Amino acid sequence: MIQADGLVKTYFVGGSTIRALDGVSFRIEAGEMVAVTGPSGSGKSTLMHILGCLDSADAGRYVLAGEDVSELSKDRLAAIRNRRIGFVFQTFNLLARTSALENVELPLLYAGQRQARDRAREALRGVGLEDRMRHEPSQLSGGQRQRVAIARAIVTDPAIVLADEPTGNLDTKTGDEILAIFESLNAQGRTIILVTHEPDVARHCRRQIAMRDGRIVDGA
Amino acid sequence: MLFWTILKTSLKALVAHKLRAFLAMLGIIIGVGAVISMLAIGAGARQSILARVTAMGTDLLVVRPGQSAFGGVMTGTQINLTLDDARALLTVEGVRLVAPVVRGKAQYKYYNRNSSSTLYGTSATYLPIRGFEIERGRVFTETEVDRQARVAILGPNTVEDLFGGADPLGETVKIKGINFRVIGVTKAKGDQGFFNPDDQAIIPYTTAMKQVFGRTRSNLDEADIQADQGYALDRVIADATALLRKRHRTPAGMPEDFNIRNQADIIESFTAMSRTLTILLGSIAGISLLVGGIGIMNIMLVSVTERTREIGIRKAIGARDKDVLKQFLIEAVAMSGVGGLVGAAAGIGAARVIGTFTDFNTSVESFSVVLALTFSAAVGIFFGFYPAWRAARLNPIEALRYE
Numbered sequence: 001m002i003q004a005d006g007l008v009k010t011y012f013v014g015g016s017t018i019r020a021l022d023g024v025s026f027r028i029e030a031g032e033m034v035a036v037t038g039p040s041g042s043g044k045s046t047l048m049h050i051l052g053c054l055d056s057a058d059a060g061r062y063v064l065a066g067e068d069v070s071e072l073s074k075d076r077l078a079a080i081r082n083r084r085i086g087f088v089f090q091t092f093n094l095l096a097r098t099s100a101l102e103n104v105e106l107p108l109l110y111a112g113q114r115q116a117r118d119r120a121r122e123a124l125r126g127v128g129l130e131d132r133m134r135h136e137p138s139q140l141s142g143g144q145r146q147r148v149a150i151a152r153a154i155v156t157d158p159a160i161v162l163a164d165e166p167t168g169n170l171d172t173k174t175g176d177e178i179l180a181i182f183e184s185l186n187a188q189g190r191t192i193i194l195v196t197h198e199p200d201v202a203r204h205c206r207r208q209i210a211m212r213d214g215r216i217v218d219g220a
Numbered sequence: 221m222l223f224w225t226i227l228k229t230s231l232k233a234l235v236a237h238k239l240r241a242f243l244a245m246l247g248i249i250i251g252v253g254a255v256i257s258m259l260a261i262g263a264g265a266r267q268s269i270l271a272r273v274t275a276m277g278t279d280l281l282v283v284r285p286g287q288s289a290f291g292g293v294m295t296g297t298q299i300n301l302t303l304d305d306a307r308a309l310l311t312v313e314g315v316r317l318v319a320p321v322v323r324g325k326a327q328y329k330y331y332n333r334n335s336s337s338t339l340y341g342t343s344a345t346y347l348p349i350r351g352f353e354i355e356r357g358r359v360f361t362e363t364e365v366d367r368q369a370r371v372a373i374l375g376p377n378t379v380e381d382l383f384g385g386a387d388p389l390g391e392t393v394k395i396k397g398i399n400f401r402v403i404g405v406t407k408a409k410g411d412q413g414f415f416n417p418d419d420q421a422i423i424p425y426t427t428a429m430k431q432v433f434g435r436t437r438s439n440l441d442e443a444d445i446q447a448d449q450g451y452a453l454d455r456v457i458a459d460a461t462a463l464l465r466k467r468h469r470t471p472a473g474m475p476e477d478f479n480i481r482n483q484a485d486i487i488e489s490f491t492a493m494s495r496t497l498t499i500l501l502g503s504i505a506g507i508s509l510l511v512g513g514i515g516i517m518n519i520m521l522v523s524v525t526e527r528t529r530e531i532g533i534r535k536a537i538g539a540r541d542k543d544v545l546k547q548f549l550i551e552a553v554a555m556s557g558v559g560g561l562v563g564a565a566a567g568i569g570a571a572r573v574i575g576t577f578t579d580f581n582t583s584v585e586s587f588s589v590v591l592a593l594t595f596s597a598a599v600g601i602f603f604g605f606y607p608a609w610r611a612a613r614l615n616p617i618e619a620l621r622y623e
Contacts, residue, residue: 049617052536054535054536054616054617054620055615055616055617074540074541075540075541075542078535078538078539078540078541079538079540081535081536081537081538081616082537082538083538087536087537089536089620093529093532093533093536093620094533095530095533095534096530097232097236106534106537107537107538109222109225110534110537110538110539110540110543111538152537156538
């Protein structure tokens with residue numbers, strides 16, 4: 001499903017060079033639920049952005065479902081983000097002054113789908129927010145916002161869901177509820193990759209990839 | 221993404237920053253308003269000139285001595301147009317009336333009051349040709365013309381100057397020191413802008429030539445022709461030209477020593493003048509529209525910077541570059557379009573106010589409204605494009621990280 005070969009990503013910050021990824025290689029099969037762990041600065045977020053086609057690697061190959069992503073055009077990458085990968089952020093990243101329903105509807109509108117409203121409603125029902133559809137993000141709690149973000153990630157029915165510290169801004173109880181949603185998504189056959197630095201969160205996953213200083217130290 | 225969805229999003233973004241959007245639109249509002257009201261003044265001037273000239277009669281031809289070309293070397297031909305020429309013009313087919321005209325500045329006196337204006341020496345036919353009507357009294361007769369009678373027809377303004385409210389008929393006025401009896405007063409025609417037909421005196425041409433202006437030869441200043449209704453003016457002009465060339469023995473290939481002008485030519489020269497005026501006013505207004513466009517560009521650049529994170533989110537969930545481009549472009553055009561509509565309303569209102577409360581005639585032509593709206597939309601596209609392009613090419617992850 002996902003195959004990474006020698007991914008390298010370098011940043012230049014204030015004159016010094018930071019190697020965020022230093023030759024990362026691994027394979028993830030369809031239907032897996034994987035946690036990427038490691039201390040901050042270990043490169044796990046960078047890896048996630050590359051896997052999510054939000055960013056591209058300087059060197060190495062990233063093959064997604066048999067397709068070499070590093071050679072795709074910007075529009076093709078946008079289409080992959082839209083239909084094949086759902087991304088959930090730590091800070092939710094919902095559009096302000098826009099209702100939950102309209103937020104969830106957005107990927108379908110960019111995909112040019114009909115019946116976007118019905119499908120968005122269905123996705124919100126799936127995360128237990130049928131009574132909050134008309135609310136704007138500022139009127140929702142953190143957990144509710146993350147549920148809206150998950151609904152938005154899965155509304156186009158992608159095979160892969162990536163989550164970057166999805167419980168980082170939530171209390172333990174709410175975090176567990178969110179993780180339960182990811183587990184049920186995995187049970188439906190979706191591939192789930194979580195980035196986290198909390199061992200409790202990582203324990204929910206069958207497989208763990210540990211990173212340090214831009215390299216995989218365990219779980220490849 | 222559907223156009224209406226984008227438009228809704230754009231309008232929502234504008235409503236979220238009402239004051240800022242309004243201030244940015246103000247430039248366009250003023251620009252479009254200025255274009256429409258300025259063009260309305262130009263069109264109004266053109267129409268009123270047209271109406272006035274048409275009122276003088278479209279079947280009028282004026283023959284004047286001298287070449288119509290300016291600045292060229294005169295070819296030694298004598299500049300003359302005689303009374304006999306005027307009489308001969310009556311034989312041209314399609315000519316209904318001819319009036320010989322001599323004119324000059326003259327001072328009129330009635331006891332201690334005096335007035336001065338143009339004095340016309342002409343025949344009785346001058347009045348119908350030039351569209352004058354007699355208000356009181358009568359026109360001079362053939363006999364009076366033949367025996368150089370000292371009789372005068374005055375314009376209403378001249379009468380007002382000399383007599384105040386008193387009845388002028390039968391009274392004696394001094395014109396250039398010679399006593400004339402007032403036999404008629406013309407009906408007021410109203411100021412024509414470049415001359416006032418109500419401020420004049422008309423006397424027989426015979427009297428004018430021999431007694432007032434003292435011309436030894438029978439040279440005329442002009443001969444006015446009224447063509448038959450429905451007769452092709454071009455034909456009449458051609459025939460009259462041929463006749464006068466023959467009478468003046470102008471060799472073939474040489475220019476005429478006279479010129480025949482038709483009202484259409486006069487209309488054309490005034491139309492050209494008002495067109496120049498319109499272009500001038502219109503381009504000044506156009507510049508303010510341009511300045512308005514710069515205002516929109518400025519606000520769109522601010523908006524793109526502020527909403528960098530939003531752009532990142534949209535891209536992360538699958539918006540392509542062109543989706544983002546479209547969104548910001550539509551937002552800019554929505555702003556300039558709404559500004560254009562408000563400006564059009566303001567411009568039409570301003571034109572009404574100017575037309576009502578000043579001497580300017582105004583006329584809002586639908587073409588100018590369409591032009592201004594099209595131009596304002598174009599300004600939105602042009603000045604909205606760069607900010608929209610900057611938004612579209614943002615890297616998704618950098619945009620998401622933007623604080």
